[in-house]
Amino acid sequence: MSFGRGGGFALALAALVGLFLLLFLVLPVLSVVLTAFRAQDGGFTLVHFADFFGTSLFRESFFNSFYVAVMSVIWATLIAVPLAYLLARFRFPGAGLIQALGVIPLVMPPFVGAVAMQLIFGRNGSVNLLLNDWFGFRIGFMEGLNGVVFVEALHYFPFILLNLTAALNNIDSAMEEAAQNLGSHGFGLFRRIVFPLALPGYVAGASLVFVKVFDDLGTPLLLSVTNMLAPQAYLRITSVGMGDPMGYVIAVILVGFSLAAMALSALALRGKEYSTQQRGGGGLGRRQLSRPQMLLAWGFIIVALLVALSPHIGILLLSLGTIWSFSVLPDAFTFQHYITAWNESAHQIGNTVLYCGLAALIDLVLGTAIAWLILRTKLPARQLLDQIATAALAVPGLVLGIGLLRLYFEVKLPDGSSLATFWGMLVIAYAIRRLPYALRACVAALQQLHVSLEEAAEMLGAGKLTTLRRIVVPLMTGGLAAAFVTSFATAAVELSATLMLVTRDVSAPISYGIYTAMQTPAGRGPGAALGIIAVLLVALGSFVSYRIAEHDRAKRGLRGTE
Numbered sequence: 228m229s230f231g232r233g234g235g236f237a238l239a240l241a242a243l244v245g246l247f248l249l250l251f252l253v254l255p256v257l258s259v260v261l262t263a264f265r266a267q268d269g270g271f272t273l274v275h276f277a278d279f280f281g282t283s284l285f286r287e288s289f290f291n292s293f294y295v296a297v298m299s300v301i302w303a304t305l306i307a308v309p310l311a312y313l314l315a316r317f318r319f320p321g322a323g324l325i326q327a328l329g330v331i332p333l334v335m336p337p338f339v340g341a342v343a344m345q346l347i348f349g350r351n352g353s354v355n356l357l358l359n360d361w362f363g364f365r366i367g368f369m370e371g372l373n374g375v376v377f378v379e380a381l382h383y384f385p386f387i388l389l390n391l392t393a394a395l396n397n398i399d400s401a402m403e404e405a406a407q408n409l410g411s412h413g414f415g416l417f418r419r420i421v422f423p424l425a426l427p428g429y430v431a432g433a434s435l436v437f438v439k440v441f442d443d444l445g446t447p448l449l450l451s452v453t454n455m456l457a458p459q460a461y462l463r464i465t466s467v468g469m470g471d472p473m474g475y476v477i478a479v480i481l482v483g484f485s486l487a488a489m490a491l492s493a494l495a496l497r498g499k500e501y502s503t504q505q506r507g508g509g510g511l512g513r514r515q516l517s518r519p520q521m522l523l524a525w526g527f528i529i530v531a532l533l534v535a536l537s538p539h540i541g542i543l544l545l546s547l548g549t550i551w552s553f554s555v556l557p558d559a560f561t562f563q564h565y566i567t568a569w570n571e572s573a574h575q576i577g578n579t580v581l582y583c584g585l586a587a588l589i590d591l592v593l594g595t596a597i598a599w600l601i602l603r604t605k606l607p608a609r610q611l612l613d614q615i616a617t618a619a620l621a622v623p624g625l626v627l628g629i630g631l632l633r634l635y636f637e638v639k640l641p642d643g644s645s646l647a648t649f650w651g652m653l654v655i656a657y658a659i660r661r662l663p664y665a666l667r668a669c670v671a672a673l674q675q676l677h678v679s680l681e682e683a684a685e686m687l688g689a690g691k692l693t694t695l696r697r698i699v700v701p702l703m704t705g706g707l708a709a710a711f712v713t714s715f716a717t718a719a720v721e722l723s724a725t726l727m728l729v730t731r732d733v734s735a736p737i738s739y740g741i742y743t744a745m746q747t748p749a750g751r752g753p754g755a756a757l758g759i760i761a762v763l764l765v766a767l768g769s770f771v772s773y774r775i776a777e778h779d780r781a782k783r784g785l786r787g788t789e
């Protein structure tokens with residue numbers, strides 16, 4: 228049997244990649260699933276699921292998680308859809324700045340800004356203090372589940388904004404012109420023509436919001452909301468113990484809902500036609516707003532962006548404030564929290580750089596290997612490797628952490644400690660969680676590299692490994708660099724897997740430090756300072772990734788004109 232280019236080398240590479248995915252993704256998740264369905268005598272049982280739905284707390288947690296995810300999608304939609312339509316269909320000054328500011332919420336993980344949101348929108352927060360002084364009433368923005376919905380919607384609405392804006396820009400606007408000529412205008416035009424054609428972009432963004440919110444652990448915990456699925460799974464494993472089946476049942480439900488959301492989003496679009504004869508342009512292009520429309524649009528934009536950026540403003544004020552309690556603003560400002568954060572948590576910053584750097588390197592190696600196997604060989608199982616690696620998107624960090632604990636906790640290192648709580652396992656968890664993003668970047672980079680360059684190197688005597696090392700990888704540098712930075716930056720604020728696998732402060736990363744500091748009023752200032760440092764890491768990584776991608780695109784354009 229011929230496996231195409233690479234032969235034995237491709238087979239060995241596929242075996243190594245498959246072994247890594249088997250040990251650290253497939254088997255951990257499988258161990259969680261098997262434990263959820265395993266009876267005390269080792270046989271198959273559904274009694275644990277019956278116990279789950281027979282317990283009022285778990286039923287409440289299930290419906291609360293579903294409610295929070297759905298409401299977060301609704302509120303994120305109400306923010307993102309008008310912004311996307313304004314950006315894609317109208318000309319007005321500052322559109323580029325608005326689009327950039329609209330993406331900033333993604334830079335800060337929701338758990339980082341959750342406490343700051345309490346200080347701004349809580350019952351005794353800045354907004355409610357002003358409302359009570361001026362009008363004599365308060366609004367329960369942050370009460371119970373409402374607070375979780377509020378924080379999650381503000382953080383994740385850019386997923387809908389980005390996908391919907393791209394979809395709207397790809398619609399042939401001549402179709403809108405034709406609809407207007409036939410008498411369709413305003414909201415009717417948007418509802419019957421524009422939005423249906425942009426539905427794939429909206430569904431992609433909305434499904435991402437649902438999955439991210441449904442699986443989130445840090446935000447509910449920091450807001451003291453524990454009657455949701457992810458907090459209940461965490462509390463059962465860490466409090467009751469790894470032998471308690473309920474934690475595994477909840478983990479299976481979390482994975483099942485993630486897979487179901489992705490499947491339903493694909494099913495919602497099946498059998499329908501969304502293509503147009505040309506991308507964007509045509510007909511109308513971007514239209515000019517009238518003065519009343521401009522004022523109305525800017526009013527909505529200013530309010531939406533102020534609310535969306537409030538977590539960033541709040542965490543910055545908290546990191547600089549001396550005391551902020553029952554007041555609109557902090558009593559005074561100081562840099563002492565940053566000094567304290569550095570003195571007490573410098574090792575966590577160093578750990579973060581080490582762990583995320585190693586995880587990003589692992590992602591580059593795995594992503595490049597899988598991309599090469601998919602695009603340059605004919606191995607029968609190459610698509611399976613791609614599917615398994617991509618499936619990590621549907622595995623919450625909490626579930627992966629539980630699985631790694633379950634599988635490797637009894638494996639002892641030479642010093643007697645558990646392999647599951649060794650810091651290297653945290654690096655692997657970060658790498659698995661970010662692998663799908665790195666893989667897509669590596670596939671895109673390799674697709675733009677013509678196979679004739681590799682064939683020429685092999686004709687001159689280079690082996691497969693030498694060609695991959697000296698020809699393929701250097702020519703993929705731009706895409707690889709962007710993938711590295713993306714993996715590094717997003718892993719820096721991973722919390723769910725971190726909480727499951729970290730047992731000692733000395734080996735903890737910055738996300739763990741932020742979470743523990745925010746548990747006490749005295750630690751919130753230094754915790755906010757750590758949060759700002761984490762945000763800067765992510766922002767810097769995102770900027771560097773963008774610049775690398777732009778530089779690489781410019782170089783390809785220059786080569787294309789030669």
